[in-house]
Amino acid sequence: MAVGTLGAVLLGGLLWEGYKAVGDPDGSTLFGVRLLPRADDAAMPHLGEILGRLTEPELAGGEPVGLVVLRAAGFTLRAVAVGFAVAVLVGGLLAVLMQRFRVAERGLLPYVVLSQTVPLIALAPVIAGWGGQLSIGSRPWQPWMSVAVIATYLAFFPIAVGLLRGLQSPAPIAEELMRSYAATWWHTLLKLRLPAARPYLFPALRLAGAAAVVGAVVGEISTGTRGGIGRLVVEYAREATTDPAKVYAALLGAALLGLVVAGAVGLAELLLTPGRRASTR
Template identity: 70%
Template sequence: MRRVLGALGGFAAFVALWEGYKAVGAPEGTALWGVHILPRTDDLSMPHLYTVIQRLGHPELAGGRPIWRVVLDACLFTFGITAAGFAAGVLVGFLLAALMQRFGVIERGLLPYVVLSQTVPLVALAPLVAGWSGRLSFGPYPWQDWMTVSTIAAYLAFFPVAVGLLRGLQSPPASGVELMRSYAAGWWRTFVKLRLPSALPFLFPALRLAGAAAVVGAVVGEISTGTRGGIGRLVIEYAREATSDPAKVYTAMLGAAVLGLAVAGFVSLLEIPLMRHRRRVEVNVI
């Protein structure tokens, strides 16, 4: 209930901030010592939120489907791509974290490059991935455009999982590790019985970050590669009508934001049963 009330309070604060600034802000923007620090509040740059909501119910084109249906279909398309990239990124991040925890030389040699990988701009990476994968095929099945977008999503998703899970795997106290050694438990049994359960409080925040990063990667990948059908492409298409129909642009942005929240919420649903069992065990031990 606290989370629900917190989410509703945050949404109400956002609406109040948006509409309040639009009411008191300058149409040409707020400037300080000649430098614009706040955006313009005219209807072309910053439409009312109720205008955006109303636009969702209007047809995209004359006689066409309503905007909300077009945005929903685009979000579902991008969600499928995001799910594939998220799963691949989590798998890669999990394997890297396990290897770095097992072998200190791999952690010292690989972790700096894992961090460095996130400094590469996606706008530059997406064409490279599209060019490298253009000639790939899986037997009779050629490489598809959506696979390129999923690869970009996985590229962003693996980093928080690798770093967060590594921190969690290294979190058990020395006394617990020594106890497992006294029982002659090998690395795998110690990993499953001690390190992995101890890493859950670190893993789920990392998964939420990975889910949001995967959505960002999918949207940017769709924009960079020109993949049609997703919310990223829809943002570009609607942006062309920004001067004549500004509320239409914000409908696509709203869809992308809701998609990111939905992915993070899905991860939170997975967290509830696992962390509830952990809390029960901790209470019993205490």
């Protein structure tokens, strides 16, 4: 997995520099429609310039941009982790409920699918407004908690749908065998359905991890939450015309956040799937 990720990063870098070398500085248009982006230094700085900007101060006499980006990514990672954990819980419970009761599947699944059609940019301010009226015991609701709720909203869907498909995947003959042993529904779930759902669950978790990152970044932008990578992208974008490398430095932080989440899911899959562990030795 690490080799594949490194290869993808190197390929992306080669494509970036290759297009910058041969692309039109003004972009390619057809009938007035821009088909390819501009390849000038303002739109596409060299990768070396972007990486070098990470070591330079954000402001005169300030901290390096790379340190600021890492701190912002760490702030967003908290909301992503909480949102992803809650999404696993909510999505898992929904999947088990829909597998157990067919009427629940017919009643809930359409609404689970319909929930993903609501524009996130419209939903985020509503969630932030509701959160501002809540508290956890004596502790007031924090802005990053609203971001975590938005991440949960995007991430629970692939888990619920993927796990449901996995729980329904055992062959009828295997279910009949469990019934012949007088196995309860709970034992059938633990011994048959959950092991059979692993090939469906981990791809769903990878999708959910990516969705949680997207939800957190967009949530920070939509709600105006400060301290995270989403807000940093907006702040750096104001300097796009004079310091484009700085904008891409923030985008690298968001990409790094996605790689961290994907790596965590991959590590969990490696530890929890014996067959996959054996195949990597």
